[in-house]
Amino acid sequence: MNYRRESQRDIRRLVLQMAYDAGVGHIGSALSVADILLALYQDVLNIPSPDDRQRDRFVLSKGHAALALYAVLHMRGWISAEDLKTYCGDNSLLGVHPDQVMAGVDFSTGSLGHGLSMAAGSALAARMQDSSRRVYVLISDAECNAGSVWEAAMFCAHRELSNITAIVDCNGQQALGYTRDVLDLQPLAARWQSFGWHVEEVDGHDIDALSTALAASTRTSSPRVVIANTTLGSGVSFMERLVHWHYWPMNEEQFKQALKEVSGEET
Amino acid sequence: MRKAFINALVELSQRDERILLIAVDLGYTVVEPYQEAFPERFINPGVCEQNAMAMATGLAEAGFIPFVYSIAPFATARPYEFIRNGPALHHSTVRMVGVGGGFEYGPAGPTHFGIDDVGLMRLLTGTTIIAPADAAQSQSALRATWDLRGPVYYRLGKDDAYVLPGLEGAFELGTAQRLREGKDVCLISLGALARESEDACRQLETGGIQAGHILISSVEPFPTDMVLEKIVDVPLVVVAEAHVPAGGIGERIGTMIAENGLSCKLLRCHAGREWDGRSGSHTYCLERDGLTGSAIATATEDMLQNKNA
Secondary structure, eight states: OHHHHHHHHHHHHHHHHHHHHHOOOHHHHHHHHHHHHHIIIIOOOOOSSTTOTTSOEEEEEEEEGHHHHHHHHHHHHHSSSHHHTTTTTOSSOOOOOOOSTTOOOSOOOSSOOHHHHHHHHHHHHHTTTTTOOOEEEEETGGGGOOOHHHHHHHHHHHTTTTEEEEEEEEEEEEEEEEHHSSOOSHHHHHHHHHHHHHEEEEEEEEEEHHHHHHHOOSSSSSEEEEEEEEOTTTTOTTTOOOOOGGTTTOOOOHHHHHHHHHHTTTO | HHHHHHHHHHHHHHHOOTTTEEEEOTTTSSSSSHHHGGGGGGOOOSHHHHHHHHHHHHHHHHHEEEEEEEEEEHHHHHHHHHHIIIIITTTOOOEEEEOBSSSTTTGGGGGGSSSSHHHHTSSSTOEEOOSSSSSHHHHHHHHHHHHHHEEEEEOOOOOOOOTTTTTTTTTOOTTEEEEESSSSEEEEGGGGGGGHHHHHHHEEEEEEEEEEEEEEEEEEEEOHHHHHHHTTTTTTEHHHHHHHHHHHHHHHHHHHHHHTTTTEEEEEEEOOOOOOOOOHHHHHHHHHHHHHHHHHHHHHHHHHHHHHH
16 A cells, blocks of 8 residues: 555544544545645644744644544644543543644634635744744635635635645535525636635645645746545545535544445455 | 734834734725834735734744734624634734724715724634724824734724823733722723723712722723622623623623622623614714713613612
């Protein structure tokens, strides 16, 4: 198994294990962003250590996918296996949504539509401090329902903040249905473009493609958005593209089946 | 008060390069001195209060001290959740500056009234709240608090000329200012409404009533011990605030009276009559809600007479 496949397997196993142990859901969302986070934390983000002032910043605006963030922070060695086990337990820093008190989490999130604005401030700060650090922010496609996303989008383009990259986890689903039925976002790429952003679309489960798109240095003065086409529940056949798995936790049988599938043992 | 505050901010910015001013497309004829002195540190993000608060959170994380300036309801109620999940949750050095606390934007109507701002900010644990009474105090309050840890809300007035007698610009965080001593009643004012309470005290004196007067400009942290010391021996406490009763200082002082088993009565003069669609001058709005000096004095006299009857 190559390195990519191995890390894709590891992050999914961690997500499933934590979710099952805690008896909580949001598994589909975590699996949707798993490969984006691998690309960011293995190839793209320049973070010598989580308290380095000049590190790149990352905002998980769709905070409900924090499971995958904790898994990847563990893979980087910044969350211990012991701490990982406390997920959703009493007195744990690892809640369903991430909190900036925890080393490795730059901003607390959980309320959708908040992250891009904080990231815009972070990117403006880097610009004003003459720092080469970059800011990445992962938002969901349904999050683009929120007007605040477009306030921040306008600001970034107006200020020519080319040091910010937004990633849209475009899985076409939201809490109560498919985005096309709830509040149609299309044409999403054209909308971002019309707001003055440089737009790229990639397969959100192809780590090489993601890393290439995310790490690209921008020659233009525009902020960048990478629309990552993803599958909710990616890697677990019975979760994929089902709205049910936005929230739902697994029973024992489902957990065992899911673990086998992501481990490549059977499908 | 707002111009004095901005001038003091310009002075502070000369020695602390972390300070920024984010004026959310408001502040015409007020913010220009800052914009001229620090064009690179003056940010107008357009009409987007929630975006401004979240950006300030991002800027503060990188070490800046952003002051987000707008009219009181647009600096508090409009972007409320972005303050709650931003500066409050992150313990950020973000400063919300709300101009027109109370009814100072009277003719502009209820969308522009700042009568629930203090209560909203009081709900956010760890947020310092400052309501200066005049221009000089707005400057001393700023100089005492600009680099505090955690968010700060400044509730400013528009009047730069008025000087509250006896205050001389004094401010200390967590402290109240004693303006008058008197054994019959103790008036306690929130920020700029101290001006009306001073008028009330003079009217009461004419009628032979000795009124004490305390100014609360440090709303959070609240000067609990000092207020307690002043009200422990008076038969009546009168709180005057251009704010709705919920979340105001009257509510807080009432709790303090109950918690300490005091025997004094409490009269709360506050804003928040049901809106009838009719706006008017600042004075008109104060009259309508019984917050002018003479209305406060009359209500106090009535209360004292009822008590004695």
